[in-house]
Amino acid sequence: MNSDTSVITLDHGGGGLASQRLVSRLLGLLENSSGQKENTLEDAAALTVPGLTGRLVFSTDSYVVEPIFFPGGDIGKLAVHGTINDLAMRGATPLCLSLAMILEEGFPLAELERITKSISEASRDAAVPIITGDTKVVPKGKADKIFITTAGIGLVDTAVNIGAAGAKPGDAVLISGSIGDHGITIMSQRAGIALQGDLQSDTVALHRLVARLISEFPGAIHVLRDPTRGGVATSLHELAAASGVAVELNEESLPINPAVLSACALLGLDPLWLANEGKCLLFCDGGKAAAILAAMRAMDEGRQAEIIGRVVPAAAAQVTLRTVLGGGRILRSLHGQPLPRIC
Amino acid sequence: MNSDTSVITLDHGGGGLASQRLVSRLLGLLENSSGQKENTLEDAAALTVPGLTGRLVFSTDSYVVEPIFFPGGDIGKLAVHGTINDLAMRGATPLCLSLAMILEEGFPLAELERITKSISEASRDAAVPIITGDTKVVPKGKADKIFITTAGIGLVDTAVNIGAAGAKPGDAVLISGSIGDHGITIMSQRAGIALQGDLQSDTVALHRLVARLISEFPGAIHVLRDPTRGGVATSLHELAAASGVAVELNEESLPINPAVLSACALLGLDPLWLANEGKCLLFCDGGKAAAILAAMRAMDEGRQAEIIGRVVPAAAAQVTLRTVLGGGRILRSLHGQPLPRIC
Numbered sequence: 093m094n095s096d097t098s099v100i101t102l103d104h105g106g107g108g109l110a111s112q113r114l115v116s117r118l119l120g121l122l123e124n125s126s127g128q129k130e131n132t133l134e135d136a137a138a139l140t141v142p143g144l145t146g147r148l149v150f151s152t153d154s155y156v157v158e159p160i161f162f163p164g165g166d167i168g169k170l171a172v173h174g175t176i177n178d179l180a181m182r183g184a185t186p187l188c189l190s191l192a193m194i195l196e197e198g199f200p201l202a203e204l205e206r207i208t209k210s211i212s213e214a215s216r217d218a219a220v221p222i223i224t225g226d227t228k229v230v231p232k233g234k235a236d237k238i239f240i241t242t243a244g245i246g247l248v249d250t251a252v253n254i255g256a257a258g259a260k261p262g263d264a265v266l267i268s269g270s271i272g273d274h275g276i277t278i279m280s281q282r283a284g285i286a287l288q289g290d291l292q293s294d295t296v297a298l299h300r301l302v303a304r305l306i307s308e309f310p311g312a313i314h315v316l317r318d319p320t321r322g323g324v325a326t327s328l329h330e331l332a333a334a335s336g337v338a339v340e341l342n343e344e345s346l347p348i349n350p351a352v353l354s355a356c357a358l359l360g361l362d363p364l365w366l367a368n369e370g371k372c373l374l375f376c377d378g379g380k381a382a383a384i385l386a387a388m389r390a391m392d393e394g395r396q397a398e399i400i401g402r403v404v405p406a407a408a409a410q411v412t413l414r415t416v417l418g419g420g421r422i423l424r425s426l427h428g429q430p431l432p433r434i435c
Numbered sequence: 436m437n438s439d440t441s442v443i444t445l446d447h448g449g450g451g452l453a454s455q456r457l458v459s460r461l462l463g464l465l466e467n468s469s470g471q472k473e474n475t476l477e478d479a480a481a482l483t484v485p486g487l488t489g490r491l492v493f494s495t496d497s498y499v500v501e502p503i504f505f506p507g508g509d510i511g512k513l514a515v516h517g518t519i520n521d522l523a524m525r526g527a528t529p530l531c532l533s534l535a536m537i538l539e540e541g542f543p544l545a546e547l548e549r550i551t552k553s554i555s556e557a558s559r560d561a562a563v564p565i566i567t568g569d570t571k572v573v574p575k576g577k578a579d580k581i582f583i584t585t586a587g588i589g590l591v592d593t594a595v596n597i598g599a600a601g602a603k604p605g606d607a608v609l610i611s612g613s614i615g616d617h618g619i620t621i622m623s624q625r626a627g628i629a630l631q632g633d634l635q636s637d638t639v640a641l642h643r644l645v646a647r648l649i650s651e652f653p654g655a656i657h658v659l660r661d662p663t664r665g666g667v668a669t670s671l672h673e674l675a676a677a678s679g680v681a682v683e684l685n686e687e688s689l690p691i692n693p694a695v696l697s698a699c700a701l702l703g704l705d706p707l708w709l710a711n712e713g714k715c716l717l718f719c720d721g722g723k724a725a726a727i728l729a730a731m732r733a734m735d736e737g738r739q740a741e742i743i744g745r746v747v748p749a750a751a752a753q754v755t756l757r758t759v760l761g762g763g764r765i766l767r768s769l770h771g772q773p774l775p776r777i778c
Contacts, residue, residue, distance in 0.1 A: 105572025229448025
């Protein structure tokens with residue numbers, strides 16, 4: 093940990109408390125500019141446009157993942173899926189993306205073309221076109237190969253009201269599939285560990301899953317969040333704080349692939365804090381949870397979905413893990429990050 | 436010049452022919468994804484949204500300028516103005532921006548706060564809020580201080596039809612003010628040259644100027660373009676090619692500040708190829724040019740506006756400079772760039 097508080101540290105980019113504090117500080121400086129405080133808890137912002145029924149949703153993310161190619165995907169695929177998912181987590185239908193690349197001098201054109209093809213495939217598969225872009229080049233040593241920033245516009249129906257502050261006591265907490273796949277894949281690549289089993293990133297676009305759930309269960313879904321940097325535990329902390337509730341997780345219902353469990357044991361990591369790139373947390377009416385779970389499992393993206401916990405009223409916005417042995421453990425919020433450049 | 440054709444070179448980022456060829460090659464790979472060929476000549480893309488009268492315009496740019504602070508502005512101000520201007524060049528009213536930062540570990544928080552304040556001011560002055568963002572951190576040596584990517588959404592009236600392909604023989608060519616200020620300011624900073632006079636970047640938001648001209652002269656404005664990377668000459672080449680016309684410039688009518696002229700003489704540069712960050716080229720009905728010029732000059736952003744040339748029919752889409760001595764010189768299109776990281 094870097095203890096110098098006057099400079100940017102890797103912790104500021106990890107998605108944990110240090111990130112949140114930096115973002116709050118910067119948002120404080122921007123506050124008068126935006127005047128849209130309601131949006132600061134979300135990964136995507138909503139705006140009304142004169143003449144438009146429904147609201148537009150707008151989101152952006154930069155991708156600096158290292159390595160740029162990894163089992164299950166690459167930086168391009170991640171950049172397309174990530175922004176689509178940020179829009180979907182507001183209940184929006186993604187309309188289009190922008191894509192800006194910063195390239196390091198000397199970066200092989202063959203790799204750039206491979207990434208561009210992957211971007212094209214991901215965009216086509218998701219049926220969300222990339223309609224505008226930019227390319228910059230910096231001298232060798234002034235960037236690391238390639239950084240990609242996507243932004244996206246989505247459209248959300250006026251009747252849909254999904255946001256970080258929507259969790260209510262009695263809600264069920266679901267996850268659309270297994271935990272930690274992306275994070276552990278990147279880490280094991282970085283560590284140069286050849287792990288047995290087919291460890292791969294879960295990167296996938298979730299907008300079709302979300303669209304189906306919203307249309308089949310109108311009003312029943314209160315919160316959606318993709319637990320990327322900081323993982324499930326950090327996302328649940330943020331959501332509990334935004335909604336003023338507590339969350340209880342059941343350890344035994346957490347879906348975790350065996351290869352991820354072994355790798356976590358080997359590397360001393362907890363899957364609850366690892367990044368996911370194709371999963372969503374979903375808070376819904378407790379009474380609808382079983383039906384929503386069945387609908388999720390009927391789609392490829394939700395095949396491994398589980399009900400993993402529930403929302404309880406509480407004085408403190410905490411996240412508790414009910415362990416297999418029956419005990420309760422309060423989950424910390426992450427301060428820094430286990431490893432930088434996970435996405 | 437790097438002659439290795441298998442890797443990215445600085446020329447690929449310069450805004451000249453090498454940039455255009457790279458972008459064409461990448462767009463070819465993306466083509467099936469977007470299906471929106473009409474947008475490929477523009478710095479911003481238009482899209483129709485069900486239920487919305489008018490079209491949305493969407494644009495993005497990454498900023499990697501070096502140095503990050505310079506006379507007249509900084510990387511943050513540039514990132515706000517640049518995307519606002521890309522929207523305005525399609526005749527759109529900018530609605531909002533996104534802003535994503537990639538920070539290098541060790542970057543001083545005081546500088547980050549200074550840039551954030553500048554972003555906030557630029558956004559407030561332009562009345563275009565930043566409503567969503569992202570922050571990533573990479574280890575020391577993997578980026579250079581700070582890179583910023585903005586994207587923006589604008590709204591354009593259905594009646595407005597401004598685009599790169601709209602130039603017609605008989606059109607007048609105007610520029611909203613002096614040429615080369617941004618480019619020469621960055622270059623002289625980089626070269627460590629202390630130049631006499633008040634050389635400073637021209638970075639400014641042009642959306643108010645554009646809105647006024649569109650409303651006062653409906654249908655008369657055919658083309659708008661901000662001549663950033665590659666400068667006036669490169670932009671005119673692109674516009675001539677897109678419209679299938681030729682452009683004749685009058686050397687003596689080009690507005691160039693004396694400090695820029697001296698610096699160009701000293702550094703051996705031609706202001707026609709230098710980046711501008713607060714200027715627009717405007718093609719309009721020849722008969723309306725004088726009135727449009729007067730309207731531009733009535734606003735701060737257009738105080739130094741001039742009619743600099745005209746559109747002529749031609750077999751080849753070329754740009755010719757009528758010199759002060761009465762001769763004609765064909766202006767080359769830029770291949771690479773005079774210096775990288777100008778914006």
